[in-house]
Amino acid sequence: MRVAVLGAGAWGTALAVLLASKGVPTRLWARRKAQAEALKAMRENRDYLPGVALPAYLYPTHDPEEALEGAELAVVAVPSKALRETLAGLPLAPWYVSATKGLFYGEEGVRTPAEVVEALTQRPVVALSGPNHAEEVARFLPTASVAAGPEDLARRVQALFSGPTFRVYTSRDRRGVELGGAVKNVLALAAGMVDGLRLGDNAKAALLTRGLREMVRFGTALGGEEATFYGLAGLGDLLATAYSLHSRNRMAGESLVRGVDREALEARGVVEGLYAVKAMVAWGKAQGVELPVAEAVHRVAHEGLDPLAALKALMAREPKEE
Ligand SMILES: NC(=O)C1=CN([C@@H]2O[C@H](COP(=O)(O)OP(=O)(O)OC[C@H]3O[C@@H](n4cnc5c(N)ncnc54)[C@H](O)[C@@H]3O)[C@@H](O)[C@H]2O)C=CC1
Numbered sequence: 458m459r460v461a462v463l464g465a466g467a468w469g470t471a472l473a474v475l476l477a478s479k480g481v482p483t484r485l486w487a488r489r490k491a492q493a494e495a496l497k498a499m500r501e502n503r504d505y506l507p508g509v510a511l512p513a514y515l516y517p518t519h520d521p522e523e524a525l526e527g528a529e530l531a532v533v534a535v536p537s538k539a540l541r542e543t544l545a546g547l548p549l550a551p552w553y554v555s556a557t558k559g560l561f562y563g564e565e566g567v568r569t570p571a572e573v574v575e576a577l578t579q580r581p582v583v584a585l586s587g588p589n590h591a592e593e594v595a596r597f598l599p600t601a602s603v604a605a606g607p608e609d610l611a612r613r614v615q616a617l618f619s620g621p622t623f624r625v626y627t628s629r630d631r632r633g634v635e636l637g638g639a640v641k642n643v644l645a646l647a648a649g650m651v652d653g654l655r656l657g658d659n660a661k662a663a664l665l666t667r668g669l670r671e672m673v674r675f676g677t678a679l680g681g682e683e684a685t686f687y688g689l690a691g692l693g694d695l696l697a698t699a700y701s702l703h704s705r706n707r708m709a710g711e712s713l714v715r716g717v718d719r720e721a722l723e724a725r726g727v728v729e730g731l732y733a734v735k736a737m738v739a740w741g742k743a744q745g746v747e748l749p750v751a752e753a754v755h756r757v758a759h760e761g762l763d764p765l766a767a768l769k770a771l772m773a774r775e776p777k778e779e
């Protein structure tokens with residue numbers, strides 16, 4: 458059985474390393490030819506995942522036909538903003554695993570990455586999400602993740618990715634799993650702002666706890682199951698990201714309050730929360746649902762509001778019962 462991994466950033470590379478280290482022949486598709494050649498020559502992804510050796514079963518390629526030839530499934534690990542464009546340019550696989558964490562909002566309402574992959578390919582899709590920093594997964598530090606989707610395929614994903622350091626649970630709540638993964642990025646931006654302003658541990662815990670409630674409110678309104686948000690793909694990933702030294706979202710929040718300009722925020726890698734927060738806030742406005750933490754992040758990240766003013770506004774909200 459052969460697997461194609463689409464996207465040679467940090468996460469695509471880490472997942473390809475995980476599979477190839479288990480002896481699964483894995484083709485890692487890179488968008489840029491020069492990147493595929495560098496991976497082949499150095500057997501390392503120096504730009505996105507430095508210090509991790511690529512196992513022998515991992516074959517990098519820039520050629521779409523070669524990447525997907527004979528693949529039983531394709532793992533999609535490109536940034537959400539590149540999802541449509543990437544899939545439009547590639548041959549189809551029999552089925553897909555979506556490892557992208559993001560959120561879309563348009564005429565059809567809120568859409569998750571797996572839903573977009575499904576609509577574009579008309580093939581079955583399993584979402585894989587959890588507290589999984591690429592830097593740690595690729596170094597075989599232990600973690601767990603959730604494979605959510607059609608039961609038979611979710612079990613296939615469980616068997617395919619599980620190993621001594623990567624424990625995979627299955628779930629039928631794909632929407633909930635993906636909404637958790639998208640919202641935690643928005644909350645990690647907020648956590649980074651609290652870190653950058655040096656507001657302390659109490660402030661961060663209070664913000665994240667209220668943020669988790671917001672994740673549950675938003676996610677259940679969109680059809681996710683409440684228990685999913687208290688699981689690995691919700692709370693689990695929120696903890697991993699909001700307290701992490703690796704997280705690009707948390708670091709972007711910290712950089713924003715230090716005045717780093719918007720362009721430079723994604724220098725270390727994609728910051729999905731900057732896009733997901735737009736979808737969340739647009740949905741909240743259209744539905745008349747209050748999402749105070751997401752709205753505050755949106756004001757700071759996209760409307761130029763001073764972070765302390767955003768915090769004051771959060772603290773001055775009408776008193777209420779927990
Ligand atoms: N890095 C991590 O630890 C994890 C990341 N994810 C998710 O995986 C997705 C990808 O993230 P990373 O691999 O970390 O990103 P990254 O920033 O490390 O790499 C992005 C990759 O996408 C490519 N890319 C950028 N713009 C593109 C475009 N317009 N068209 C095609 N390709 C483009 C880049 O060349 C690069 O290979 C995101 O949705 C992220 O939230 C999920 C779990 C863990």
Ligand SMILES: O=C(CO)COP(=O)(O)O
Pocket residue numbers: 558587588589590591642645694697698703704705706707727728729
């Ligand atoms: O999703 C992730 C860990 O589970 C990666 O988080 P960042 O994108 O913030 O680095």
